[in-house]
Amino acid sequence: MTATAPLLEIDDLRVAFPGRGFRARPIEVLHGVSLTLGEGEVLGLVGESGSGKTTIGRATLGLVAASGGTIRFQGEDITHAGTAQRRALARDIQVVFQDPYSSLNPALTIEDILSEPLIVQGVTARDARARVLGLLDKVELPKDAGQRLPREFSGGQRQRVAIARALAPGPKLIICDEPVSALDLSTQALVLELLMDIQRETGVSYLFISHDLGVVRHVSHRVAVIYQGDIVETGRAATVTSTPDHPYTRRLLLASPVADPVEQRRRREERHRMALLADGGTPAGQQGDPAGEHDDPNQVSGAVAGWPGPAIRPEA
Amino acid sequence: MSEAQAPETETETEAADTTQRRSAFGRLIRDPQAVITATILVVIVLLGLLAPLLAQHDPNESALSAVNADPGTPGYLLGGDQSGRDIFARLLYSINTSVLSGLIGTSVAVAVGLTFGLIGGYFGGRTRFATEWLFNLIMTFPGLLLLIVLLPVTGGDFRATMLIFGVLLAPGVYRIVRNLTVGARNELYVDAARVSGLSSPRILRRQVMPTVRGPVIISAAFLTGSAIGVQSGLAFLGLGSTEVPSFGAMIADGFRNYYVDPLQFVWPAAFLGVLTSALVLFGNSLRDALAGARPKAQKIAAPSVQAGSPASRGEAGEALVQIEGLSLSYPTPSGGVKEVLSGVSLAIRPGETLGLVGESGSGKSQTAFSVLGLLPPDAVITSGSIRLEGRELLGLRERELIQVRGRAIAYVPQEPMSNLDPSFTIGAQLVEGIRATSGLPRAAAGKRALELLDHVGIPDPKRVFSSYPHQISGGMAQRVLIAGAVASRPRLLIADEPTTALDVTIQAEILDLLRDLQAEMGMAILMVTHNFGVVADICDRIAVMQQGRIVETGEVEAVFRDPQHPYTRMLLDSILDESHVRTDSPVLVAPGAEGPR
Numbered sequence: 001m002t003a004t005a006p007l008l009e010i011d012d013l014r015v016a017f018p019g020r021g022f023r024a025r026p027i028e029v030l031h032g033v034s035l036t037l038g039e040g041e042v043l044g045l046v047g048e049s050g051s052g053k054t055t056i057g058r059a060t061l062g063l064v065a066a067s068g069g070t071i072r073f074q075g076e077d078i079t080h081a082g083t084a085q086r087r088a089l090a091r092d093i094q095v096v097f098q099d100p101y102s103s104l105n106p107a108l109t110i111e112d113i114l115s116e117p118l119i120v121q122g123v124t125a126r127d128a129r130a131r132v133l134g135l136l137d138k139v140e141l142p143k144d145a146g147q148r149l150p151r152e153f154s155g156g157q158r159q160r161v162a163i164a165r166a167l168a169p170g171p172k173l174i175i176c177d178e179p180v181s182a183l184d185l186s187t188q189a190l191v192l193e194l195l196m197d198i199q200r201e202t203g204v205s206y207l208f209i210s211h212d213l214g215v216v217r218h219v220s221h222r223v224a225v226i227y228q229g230d231i232v233e234t235g236r237a238a239t240v241t242s243t244p245d246h247p248y249t250r251r252l253l254l255a256s257p258v259a260d261p262v263e264q265r266r267r268r269e270e271r272h273r274m275a276l277l278a279d280g281g282t283p284a285g286q287q288g289d290p291a292g293e294h295d296d297p298n299q300v301s302g303a304v305a306g307w308p309g310p311a312i313r314p315e316a
Numbered sequence: 317m318s319e320a321q322a323p324e325t326e327t328e329t330e331a332a333d334t335t336q337r338r339s340a341f342g343r344l345i346r347d348p349q350a351v352i353t354a355t356i357l358v359v360i361v362l363l364g365l366l367a368p369l370l371a372q373h374d375p376n377e378s379a380l381s382a383v384n385a386d387p388g389t390p391g392y393l394l395g396g397d398q399s400g401r402d403i404f405a406r407l408l409y410s411i412n413t414s415v416l417s418g419l420i421g422t423s424v425a426v427a428v429g430l431t432f433g434l435i436g437g438y439f440g441g442r443t444r445f446a447t448e449w450l451f452n453l454i455m456t457f458p459g460l461l462l463l464i465v466l467l468p469v470t471g472g473d474f475r476a477t478m479l480i481f482g483v484l485l486a487p488g489v490y491r492i493v494r495n496l497t498v499g500a501r502n503e504l505y506v507d508a509a510r511v512s513g514l515s516s517p518r519i520l521r522r523q524v525m526p527t528v529r530g531p532v533i534i535s536a537a538f539l540t541g542s543a544i545g546v547q548s549g550l551a552f553l554g555l556g557s558t559e560v561p562s563f564g565a566m567i568a569d570g571f572r573n574y575y576v577d578p579l580q581f582v583w584p585a586a587f588l589g590v591l592t593s594a595l596v597l598f599g600n601s602l603r604d605a606l607a608g609a610r611p612k613a614q615k616i617a618a619p620s621v622q623a624g625s626p627a628s629r630g631e632a633g634e635a636l637v638q639i640e641g642l643s644l645s646y647p648t649p650s651g652g653v654k655e656v657l658s659g660v661s662l663a664i665r666p667g668e669t670l671g672l673v674g675e676s677g678s679g680k681s682q683t684a685f686s687v688l689g690l691l692p693p694d695a696v697i698t699s700g701s702i703r704l705e706g707r708e709l710l711g712l713r714e715r716e717l718i719q720v721r722g723r724a725i726a727y728v729p730q731e732p733m734s735n736l737d738p739s740f741t742i743g744a745q746l747v748e749g750i751r752a753t754s755g756l757p758r759a760a761a762g763k764r765a766l767e768l769l770d771h772v773g774i775p776d777p778k779r780v781f782s783s784y785p786h787q788i789s790g791g792m793a794q795r796v797l798i799a800g801a802v803a804s805r806p807r808l809l810i811a812d813e814p815t816t817a818l819d820v821t822i823q824a825e826i827l828d829l830l831r832d833l834q835a836e837m838g839m840a841i842l843m844v845t846h847n848f849g850v851v852a853d854i855c856d857r858i859a860v861m862q863q864g865r866i867v868e869t870g871e872v873e874a875v876f877r878d879p880q881h882p883y884t885r886m887l888l889d890s891i892l893d894e895s896h897v898r899t900d901s902p903v904l905v906a907p908g909a910e911g912p913r
Contacts, residue, residue, distance in 0.1 A: 041902035048819035061511050083515070090513030103504035107526030113505075116522060117512035155676075165508065184675040185846060189890035200900075211819065214892040221902050238897045255824040257849025259891045261873045264852040271824065 007074060007205050008037040008060065008173055014068035015055050029055050031229045032069065039172070040203040044220030044237060046213055046252070052229040053209045057175040060207065061095055062086050073173070091121060094166035098178035100158035104150040110136075110161055111146035117168050135164040139194060156187035160194065167198065176208045180215060192219060213256050217241040225249045250274070340530075343605040350601030356594040360587075364411030371405035375561040384577055397566075397580055398573045407583055409561040414544045414591060417478045421543030422536050424482025429489025430532060434520050436490070437497025447494075451487040459484045460546065464555060472556045474547055481546055485539050492535055496528045530606035537599030541592045548588055563588040635663035636840050637687060637808055642700030644682055644691070644864075656682050658864045659700070664808060669834065669841040671851035671872070673887075674861035680844045683861070684810050687842070688727055689717040704808075722753045726801035730813040732793035736785035742769075743781035746800050753804040768799040773829055791822035798829060805837055812844045827854050848891055852876065860884045 013033045016026035029052045037043045047053040058064045060071055062081055071079045078089060097103040104113055114135055115128035123131065129146075136145050139160040150158055159179060166174050179195065180188040196219055199206060210216050216223055216237070223240040225233040225248065233246040244250045254271040258264050344350045363370065372391050373379075382389065382396030389395060394403040436447030462484065463470075463477055470476035500506055500523065509519045550556055551564030558565070563584040570581025644657035657679045664670050674680045685691050687702055689709060702709045704724060709717070721727075729735045737745060746765040750756060756764060762781075769777035772795040780788060780796065788796070794814060801809055811830065815823035831854055834841055843855055851858055851872060858875050860868040860883065868881040879885045 038902055042898070048821065061507075063507055063510065086510075087513035087515075090511060093511070095508060095511045097504040097508065099504055103508055105503075105505040105523050105526065107529075108522075112522075116509070116514065120513050120515075120518070162508075165512075169512070185848075185887055186675065186890045189892070192892070196898075205902075212892075213820075217897050218892045220898055238899065241897070251821060255821040257820075257824070257827075257847070257853045259848035259852050259876065259888065261852045261876055264849065268824075268828075268853065272828075 006036045006072075007039045007041075008035070008207070009072040010035040010056065010060070010069070011072070012069035013056065013059060013066055013071060015052070015059055015064055016067040017064075026067070028067070029229050030059070033226070033229070033231055034069075035207075035224055035231065035234075037173070037205055037207055039205060040199075041222065042199060042206040042208055042220045044216035044223040045207060045209045045226060046211065046216050046223060047226035048211055048252075050228070051226045053211075053226050054177055056226070057095070057177050057207060057209050061093065061175055062089075087120070090117065091169045092172045093175070094169065094171040094173070095175045095177065096159070096162050096166050096179045098182055100155050100162055100182060101150075103162050104158055106150055108149075109146065110141075110148055110150065110153075113150070113161065114146070114165055114168055117165065121169055131168065135168055138167065138198070139164045154187075155183050156191055159183060159191050163191075163195065163198070167202075167204075170202075171204060173205045173207065176206050178210050179208075181210065181212060188215070195219065213241055213253060225252070340605045344601065347601050347605065349597055350605065353594040353598040353601065356590060357598060360411055360591055360594075361415055363408055364415055367405070367408035367412065371402065371408050373402035373405045375401065375406045375409040376559060377401065377405075384573070384580075386577075387579065394583055395577070395579070397569055398576070399569075403566075403580065403583060406561045406566055407587055410563045410566060410584065410587070411591075413474065413560055413562045414547065414588070417474055417547035418540035418544045418595075420475055420478040421482040421485060421546075422540045424479055425485035425489050425539050425543075426532060426536055428483060428486040429491075430493050430528070432486075433490045433493025434497055434524060434528070437494040438501055438516065438520055438524065444494075447490070451490045454484060455487045457484060460549065463546070463550060464553075467555055474550070474556050474560060474562070477550065477556065478543060478547060481543060485542070488539070489532060489535060492531050493528050496531060497524055500524045500527050534599055534603040534606060537595055537602055541595040541599070544588075544592055544595070634665065636666040636705060637662075637664040637842075638701075638703045639663070639683070639687065640701050640703075642683070642686060642702065643698045644679075644686060645696045645698050646692075647694055647696070653696075655698075656864050657686070660861075660864070660866055662859055662866060662869070664840050664842055666807065667834070667838045667840055668856045669843055669854055671855035671858040672842060672844045672861060673846065673848065673851055673858055675846060675887075677863070678861040679864040680861045681812055682864075684812050684842060684844050687808075688721060688725060688810060690721075690727075722749065722806075723804045724806055725808045725810060726804065726806035728794070728797055728801050728809065728811040728814045731817050732790055732797050733785060733817075735797060736793055738785050740784075741781070742783055742785065742788070742796050746781075746796070746803070749800045750803050764803065765799070768803055769796070772796075772799040772802075772833075773825075774799075790818055791825065794818060794822075794826055795829065798826070798833070802833055802837065802839070806839055808840045808842060809834075810842045810844070813846070814843075815850060816845070816847070823850070824853075830854060848876075848888065860887070 011034050013030055014028060015030040016028040019025050019027055033052070033056060035043065035045075035056070045053050045056065055064060059066050060078075062078070066079050069079070070077055073089065073093065078085065081089060108116075111129065111132050114132045115123075115125070118128040118131055119125060132146055133143060136143060141157060141160050141164070145153075145157075145161075150161065153161065159182075163179075176195065180191050183191060192215065195206070198204065199219075206219070208216060208219055220237045222235065223237045224231050225240065225244075225246065227248045233240055233244060233249045235245075240249060241253065244253055251271075251274070254267055254274065258267065378400040379396070380400055382392055382402065383400040384398055385392045385396035385400075387393065387395040392402050392404065394407070397403055397406070432447045432451065436444045459481070463481060466477075466480060470480065497520075506519060506523055509523050514522070548562060548564035548567070551560075551562040552568045554565070554568060556562075566584035567581055567588070570578075570584065573580050639660055639662040642657055642660040643655060645653045645655045648654050660679070660683055662670075662672075662683070672680045672683060682691070686697065687709070689712070691697075697710060700710070704720065709720065712720070736742070743762065743765055746768065747758065747761045750761040750764055751758065754761070754764075766777050766781055769780055774780050774792060774795055780792065785793060798814075809830075814830070815826050818826065827850065830841060833839070841854075843850065845851060855872050858868075858870060858872050859866050860875075860881065862883045868875065868879065868884045870880075875884065876888065879888055
């Protein structure tokens with residue numbers, strides 16, 4: 001129940017990757033994930049490494065194939081979109097990747113990188129060039145940046161180029177896959193500010209994928225928490241990131257260190273208390289909290305099951 | 317580690333780029349080897365093209381008067397061969413044969429190899445299987461032999477022979493292109509291009525081609541050399557048309573006539589030698605220019621202390637490690653010197669945890685590596701001193717440093733996985749470290765390793781002991797490395813971003829572990845990090861670094877409460893903590909759809 005019309009509806013999405021070795025069984029990394037994202041909304045998707053958060057984004061972009069479920073964009077089923085449909089979708093769905101080094105072709109100038117998607121959409125080369133100037137301005141890069149190569153820019157500047165590329169066709173949805181986690185603290189704040197300014201200005205929706213609760217809390221209207229291929233909690237950003245219902249979210253919250261020595265000490269003690277409680281609640285609980293190691297999913301559910309409270313909060 | 321290899325700040329990157337921006341061509345014409353070899357090649361090709369003008373005779377025209385004529389005979393600059401043909405004319409025309417052979421062979425090899433390499437690399441599955449199989453098959457053909465066997469088919473025409481030889485050379489190009497394409501296929505920029513709706517041929521042409529272009533051009537230079545060599549070889553064996561002047565045929569003639577006039581064999585051999593070596597050397601220069609290989613930085617000295625250390629201030633007695641006025645530079649390719657540390661002074665007290673904080677390129681890892689004595693060989697310590705319990709570490713010989721490293725000072729790296737050798741078990745690696753620092757016999761060291769693994773909270777030490785690194789998780793691997801680091805009960809543990817590669821839940825556990833170990837062993841920890849949350853969690857004191865300088869030092873709580881330096885304040889303001897919650901409603905571009913929340 002969101003306040004806005006759904007732009008993206010992911011329903012019971014499953015993704016499996018082929019197992020390693022001959023006739024190995026496929027490994028399912030998403031076990032029926034459902035999400036909705038409204039127009040002009042930012043949905044934060046938080047999870048740890050291997051949780052499948054990136055896979056949700058890649059499936060939406062058509063970079064990995066879904067093995068079950070549906071992805072709808074503006075009501076249209078795009079789960080198994082073909083080349084032609086994808087090309088049309090490229091106008092509406094764009095992406096900003098995590099790694100600003102690998103996401104820009106080192107051999108192309110910034111202008112080529114930015115005009116390529118426009119030319120594919122049928123814009124003439126001259127118009128594309130003019131639009132590139134506007135895009136560079138939008139992401140606060142100097143006008144002469146177009147003639148330079150990616151390696152001449154710092155990580156933050158490259159990420160601005162990647163954002164400009166995503167903005168080029170005027171999309172309705174941008175998948176932001178850890179867009180600031182490779183950046184320095186001060187750069188990170190500036191790039192986030194830019195992303196939010198653009199979002200407020202253009203009303204584009206973000207599916208904002210990150211491992212960092214702080215970042216997600218900062219940019220998202222709503223937050224979904226994913227754990228080992230399942231969404232465990234969804235709700236308003238302020239609620240989920242301050243008074244979470246699900247034990248995993250709580251654990252995640254307590255584990256994220258805050259830059260305040262006094263508050264951090266309080267948190268640490270609370271975390272230790274929780275760990276003791278978990279050990280008492282589940283005989284299987286082991287020393288050193290192996291739950292976090294992801295080695296055995298059963299172990300983790302065991303530890304998590306020790307906690308009361310509904311698994312999924314009805315969306316407010 | 318990344319910082320250790322690339323100590324650069326934002327401003328320095330820009331400065332370095334102006335030199336880097338010079339195009340590949342610019343780099344090529346500044347390389348004397350490239351200029352000389354290219355000139356030789358151009359002159360040779362021109363000689364060949366101008367042969368009809370320069371030579372006074374047809375290469376196949378024989379005159380009885382010119383049989384074995386001496387060099388300098390009028391009209392016969394280099395004399396005549398045993399059939400009375402003009403050696404000079406034959407040399408010039410042979411150039412054309414060689415150049416044409418090289419061009420045909422190389423273009424066929426590049427055309428075939430490039431096309432199939434792009435296709436086989438970009439499309440996986442059956443397509444790649446088919447191309448792979450085809451080119452493996454071609455590679456099994458014995459090259460020279462096949463060309464000889466096929467002579468009846470080619471009719472002895474060297475052009476047809478070179479066409480076939482080009483196909484035989486293609487697998488080399490195919491492999492290069494395929495590997496580069498497979499690599500590019502996994503790059504995010506190809507994903508981004510796919511998201512932008514680019515078609516596969518366009519992605520191949522616009523995104524992948526530029527990355528394979530360089531290596532293909534380089535290999536083309538070498539292929540040309542080998543095509544010329546093979547053509548000459550076949551002609552030397554007397555295969556192919558005798559009408560066609562060729563270095564190989566001339567060398568063969570010269571050999572037969574060796575006792576009459578040894579020079580007859582020297583001329584073509586010299587020309588062929590100069591031609592092919594110029595090609596290969598030019599190829600090398602091309603590779604340097606295109607692959608962007610920078611000229612090696614001039615090594616001034618091994619990590620060396622240039623200036624004498626300042627007189628000790630007497631307060632050193634209190635500190636475990638006292639760094640004073642440490643300046644560190646790296647020579648730059650342009651011959652200058654880049655300073656990465658400028659007068660860093662820092663004291664680590666026994667048993668405390670000092671957080672060394674800064675952004676990438678601030679020099680925090682360089683400081684840590686200086687204390688460890690693990691700087692790259694081209695690093696130059698221009699001034700300063702590092703004392704461990706009053707003993708100067710700078711200027712110690714490697715043998716003496718080994719006594720310090722791993723015993724008094726231990727190290728926990730950022731990337732746990734890449735710091736474990738994948739080909740040895742965890743146990744073997746731990747035992748080796750323990751034996752090196754303690755001299756325990758193998759069995760005792762093994763027992764100690766198991767104790768340590770248990771000590772760092774590994775649930776099943778025996779299993780982990782006999783596991784290989786890929787069989788354990790990243791968090792486990794970091795525990796293993798910590799176990800190895802504390803094995804010798806060090807007085808200082810240097811942890812370089814020990815939790816950056818880990819998930820937050822595991823980060824919390826590792827920090828707990830470090831805290832527990834510190835309480836137990838009383839060691840000091842130098843925590844190098846960019847994360848203020850980590851500092852708040854574990855550190856007693858903090859030192860903030862910016863561009864090779866320490867701008868602020870203080871007790872953690874005081875610095876967080878009341879930062880003195882504007883840079884510290886700026887960093888602290890950049891942190892997104894609980895107070896930064898987004899509260900505004902979703903933006904609605906479509907009017908009318910707005911509803912109260």
